[in-house]
Amino acid sequence: MxxxxxxxxxxxxxxxxxxxxxxxxxxxxxxxxxxxxxxxxxxxxxxxxxxxxxxxxxxxxxxxxxxxxxxxxxxxxxxxxxxxxxxxxxxxxxxxxxxxxxxxxxxxxxxxxxxxxxxxxxxxxxxxxxxxGGGGTAAVAPKLDRTELAESYGLSSALINSSGELRSLFEKAVSGSWSAARFQASLKNTKWWKTQSDTLRKYITLRFTDPATWKQQRTAALVAMNALAVKVGLGDQINRKTGRASQLLISAAYNLQALGWSEARLKEWMGSKAVAKDGYMQGEAGEVWDKLHELAYVNGLRYSSTWFETNARAVVAGRTTVQTLEDFIRKAAAARYSAFGEQIRAGMNAMDLAAPYIKATAGLLELPETDIDLFNAHVAKAMTVKQPGAEAGTGMPLWQFENELRNDPLWRKTNNAREGLMSVARQVAKDFGLAW
Known part of the structure; x- marks a missing residue:
C-alpha cells in the first residue's frame, strides 16, 4: 500500500x-x-x-x-x-x-x-x-490542574491556599485566563505581598523580570536538593532518562529559593519522608537503619519494620539521636536478660555475654557457631532463666546448660553422642570382663 x-x-x-x-x-x-x-x-x-x-x-x-x-x-x-x-x-x-x-x-x-x-x-x-491555513478544531480552554496553574504564576499551590486573599486573587486569574504578568502586577498590590519575606518577593519578581537568571538559580537549587535527598536516604529524585525532577524535589527547591529555608530545616523536612524500599533504606537513613538493626540483633530483640523505618527517619530529621535509641534498646535488653542487666547497661552486648552458651551449643550439637544466636531456644533460656541465689552477672551454670543440651534430640544424632555411648559401652564391657 x-x-x-x-x-x-x-x-x-x-x-x-x-x-x-x-x-x-x-x-x-x-x-x-x-x-x-x-x-x-x-x-x-x-x-x-x-x-x-x-x-x-x-x-x-x-x-x-x-x-x-x-x-x-x-x-x-x-x-x-x-x-x-x-x-x-x-x-x-x-x-x-x-x-x-x-x-x-x-x-x-x-x-x-x-x-x-x-x-x-x-x-x-x-x-x-x-x-x-485554517487552524483545525478550535482550541478549548486548557484543562490544567491547579498545581500547574499555580506554578505558571510563580507560586506553589500550597502557598496560594495558605492565604484567603491570595486564593481569591488566584481564582480571578484562573477564571479570567490572566497572563503571568497581569497576575504579578495584581499580586504586588495585595496586603499579602507587603507582609511577605524579602526572599519570596525577590523570587517571584526575578521569575518574571529575569527568567534566564531565575532558571539558572532553580537548576542549581534542584541539584543541591537532589544531593541532599540522596544524603538523607530518599534516593535520586531526577529521572536520568527524561531529566525531569520529582515533585518532591521541585518542592524542596522552591522551599530553598522562594522561602529561604535553611539546610537544617530542609534536611529535617526531607528526612521525615525517607522510606524503606525493598527491605532497606538508603543514605543517612540507611546508615541509621543498619545501626539500629545491628543493635537490636546483638541484644536479642526484635522490632517491626515500621519501628526501624520510623526511628531512622526521626534520626535523620533531627528529632532524636542514635544514642537515645541505643539507650532504649539497652534498657529493654537489660530488662529481658536481667541477670546481665548491669553489664548491658554499661555497654556490653547480650550476644557477647552469651558467648559461652553459644560455643557450647555449637560444640555439643555440632552446629556452625555462626548459625547460633540469642534467638536459639537453648541460649535464650540460659540467658533469661533466674537462678535462686545466683550472683548478678551470672546465668545458668555451664555444666547445667550442657546437660540440658544432651537432652535435645539433635544431640543423639551427633558424633559426640555416638562416641559417648561407645565409651559407656566399652566401660560396661570392661566391668564385666568382656573387654580389656
Whole structure:
C-alpha cells in the first residue's frame, strides 16, 4: 500500500491523538503528560518549540498556542515522514522507534500505526493549520490542574491556599485566563505581598523580570536538593532518562529559593519522608537503619519494620539521636536478660555475654557457631532463666546448660553422642570382663 500524502497522514494522526483538539491534555504517566492537538510530551515542548517555533515555550504556553503546535509537529513529523515514510513516522511518534511492526505498548505499536493509516484513507482535504491555513478544531480552554496553574504564576499551590486573599486573587486569574504578568502586577498590590519575606518577593519578581537568571538559580537549587535527598536516604529524585525532577524535589527547591529555608530545616523536612524500599533504606537513613538493626540483633530483640523505618527517619530529621535509641534498646535488653542487666547497661552486648552458651551449643550439637544466636531456644533460656541465689552477672551454670543440651534430640544424632555411648559401652564391657 502506497503511503498517504503528508497532509492526509498529519490529519489522521491528529484524529488518532486528540480528535483534532488543540486543548487536549493527556493523563500523567511517570511524571509527564502529553499536550495539545498532537499530544506532544511535556519534556519535548521546550526543545522542540525552541527549534521549530523560534521561541522556547512552557507546556502551558504551548497548549494555548495553536501556531506553535502546528510548527512543532510539522517540523518533527515532517522529518520522520521523509526519513521513514508514513508507517515509520507513526511508529516513531508513538514509541520513539521507527519499526511499525513492534508488538509492545498498549495498544501495541503495530495497532497504533494501522489505525493512523486507516484514518488517513478518510482524509478529504480538511484544513490542518500551519502552512495549510485554517487552524483545525478550535482550541478549548486548557484543562490544567491547579498545581500547574499555580506554578505558571510563580507560586506553589500550597502557598496560594495558605492565604484567603491570595486564593481569591488566584481564582480571578484562573477564571479570567490572566497572563503571568497581569497576575504579578495584581499580586504586588495585595496586603499579602507587603507582609511577605524579602526572599519570596525577590523570587517571584526575578521569575518574571529575569527568567534566564531565575532558571539558572532553580537548576542549581534542584541539584543541591537532589544531593541532599540522596544524603538523607530518599534516593535520586531526577529521572536520568527524561531529566525531569520529582515533585518532591521541585518542592524542596522552591522551599530553598522562594522561602529561604535553611539546610537544617530542609534536611529535617526531607528526612521525615525517607522510606524503606525493598527491605532497606538508603543514605543517612540507611546508615541509621543498619545501626539500629545491628543493635537490636546483638541484644536479642526484635522490632517491626515500621519501628526501624520510623526511628531512622526521626534520626535523620533531627528529632532524636542514635544514642537515645541505643539507650532504649539497652534498657529493654537489660530488662529481658536481667541477670546481665548491669553489664548491658554499661555497654556490653547480650550476644557477647552469651558467648559461652553459644560455643557450647555449637560444640555439643555440632552446629556452625555462626548459625547460633540469642534467638536459639537453648541460649535464650540460659540467658533469661533466674537462678535462686545466683550472683548478678551470672546465668545458668555451664555444666547445667550442657546437660540440658544432651537432652535435645539433635544431640543423639551427633558424633559426640555416638562416641559417648561407645565409651559407656566399652566401660560396661570392661566391668564385666568382656573387654580389656
Amino acid at each position: 502506497a503511503d498517504p500524502g503528508f497532509e492526509a497522514f498529519l490529519w489522521a494522526l491528529t484524529q488518532q491523538e486528540s480528535g483534532g483538539n488543540y486543548g487536549a491534555v493527556g493523563v500523567w504517566v511517570k511524571g509527564d503528560r502529553a499536550y495539545g492537538r498532537y499530544q506532544v510530551m511535556g519534556a519535548n515542548v521546550g526543545p522542540w518549540t525552541a527549534k521549530y517555533y523560534g521561541r522556547r515555550l512552557t507546556p502551558q504556553q504551548f497548549l494555548a498556542n495553536r501556531a506553535a503546535q502546528d510548527a512543532v509537529v510539522r517540523g518533527v513529523l515532517g522529518g520522520y515522514y521523509k526519513k521513514y515514510g508514513a508507517r515509520g513516522a507513526a511508529a516513531m511518534w508513538y514509541s520513539g522507534q521507527p519499526n511499525p511492526n513492534k508488538t509492545y505498548g498498549n495498544p501495541p505499536v503495530y495497532k497504533y500505526v494501522n489505525s493512523v493509516l486507516s484514518r488517513a484513507a478518510e482524509y478529504s482535504g480538511q484544513s490542518l493549520g500551519g502552512s495549510s
